Amino acid sequence: MVEEIASTADGNIILNLGPQHPATHGVLHLVITINGETIQKVEPHLGYIHRSIEKMCESLTYRQFIYVTSRMDYLSSHINNHACALCVEKGLQIEIPSRSQVIRVLMDELTRIASHELWWGAMAMDLGAFTPFFHAFREREAINDIMEETCGARLTMNYMVPGGVMQDIHPNFQRRVKEFITLFKSKVSEYNELVTGNIIFQNRMKGVGNLSAADAISFGCTGPTARGSGVSCDIRKLYPYEIYEKLDFEEILESDGDSFARYMVRVREMSQSISIIEQLIDNIPEGDFQAKTKAVLKLPKGEFYQRVETARGDFGVYIVSEGGTTPYRIKYRSPGFSNLSALDHMARGSKLGDLVAMMGTLDLVIPDIDR
């Protein structure tokens, strides 16, 4: 005898999406109340990959704790490391050589492209198209190879240290980055033909997952998620760090606030990152790649905060120092957590298939949400 399927009093079905589900890209657990195919409520449950990274960082020195942050948002590990390094440098009040500043920005932008590539492939996969994933990985692998040469790692780079970068760039770096730019530019039209211009894709994306600018602000959304709703929030423009204020790039804004707007923001951001790389790749100044720092770093007593723009949004590092060699307290502000909180608001009233598409456009990385 078939048992009765668990349902609420008003006849809605409660569906557990995850923690093992192909659409959640990790161990996100969504408890969804559905009426047929229509979503009534989405309740994200976290905690499946909590490693208490913030607590771990309190027992690590200012040189060591940066390496842990690569394991948070693993798709933009360079940028996480960058934020931590900047925060420590702010506390130490040291100036870093301009060569290392340029290298850092180059690495950040390459990471941003690699992250958006993966998102693009996974997004299409959420909508049931498998081929774009492999096409995106062709370009992403080229970036990973560049990273491997210079940093020695392909995912958790640990390349940025307080005072600069860990080692100088590989002699092949400039040549291979230029090769990558040529490759990427020749493939952009393929992206548009395969996914962006596809009528089924546009029908799936346009007009669903609406998030108004006011809601985006009140949910604390940042990054491409908020910029898709027309909220200007690019930290690189608003609170420039390193050499971003000298660079010529535009902040991508879309006004529609639907899934397609968020999609377009990310696709267009890739081209902006390419233009930043093009501006810098031939102008890497000579000099040291690392400033002279003491062997044991000690931050003065006080509070330090640094925010950067990761591929997903506003990432912040908050360090409280008691004057010792380890932080007294560390708090990370991760963009994914706030972006996820808008999911319930966006998804109500839409179909189950659209929920998966919306999660795709939020670009969730679960270890970043759940530290």
Add this chain to the structure above:
Amino acid sequence: MWSFSKISKLIDSWLSVNFSSTWTMVIEMVIAGIAVITLFALLGLVLVLMERRVAAWIQIRLGPNRVGPGGMLQSLADTLKLLVKEGMTPDGADKFLFNLAPFIAMIVAMLLMAPIAFASNFQLWDLNIGVLYVTAISSLMVISILMAGWASNNKYSLMGAMRSGAQIVSYELSAGLSIMSIVVLSGSLNLNEIIQSQADGWWLFKGHIPVVIAFIIFIIAVTAETNRAPFDLAEAESELTAGFHTEYSGMKFALFFLAEYINVFIVCAIGATLFLGGWMPFHIGHWQAFNHVMDFIPSSIWFFGKTFFLIFLIMWFRWTFPRLRIDQLLDLEWKYLLPISMFNILLITLMAILGWHF
């Protein structure tokens, strides 16, 4: 011209010399049954390999290339793995229906094999209402999917089955109307007579634009009917993990998997028979020399060539398009395909009455 009919006639004459007429019929039926099952297994293996090769080609990778020469034995190895796996039945499931569903899927697929003409004079059952039989039997497929989805006692399975039910029932209408348009033109429900009517040119070329429209609608509708992407809402792995067969494992899953591929083969074979002349070689009007050269290619090669071309088309869809949403899927059928095919069949009827085709 070499054809299978010589072999079948040879076997028939040999049997009727050596056995009484009753035994001849029994033995012939057994041979036909074994032939169908062999073809069934063989097609499953070939189509799975073909799908993976096509996918790999589209996705700039290699695909299976380790087991056997060029990966040819990969699907055989996969079948072996599925055979030795445990066929689990969940605790909460309706055990009878749960275990029955995959067999219904198989039986439906096997029954559909009967009226298809694989080559000139090579057909299991020359049925005078072949087209009607195919449309009627293929509707039974939805029963196995609904049964599997309901009996699994799993929410994902149930949703997949409900989606599939709505989808198959809707798309059958426009598929049926497209098939009807050829019946109107050829004036027969017998698949063999439909093929014969295309001796001087395939309907796709003889029937002007309305038949081309009917063909396009047919391809879209059968893609939906066989639950293939972009209409694979019944499975929708990114939404419903695996849809109606989430709870199935081992050989029971393999039966569903096999039935899907056989169904793809059958709908493509029907499409090739109706629109592309089945085993009929490519003929141009009364150009005798050209027609004669074309006749030298065996009829079975013509049939399988056309069928596999259509299968390739459907695989190409799967690896290119994203999936539709359930309401868009039903909109497409009820708001666009059905009205168009209704109008189209009126046009074709007019064409057939006035003799406006070649």
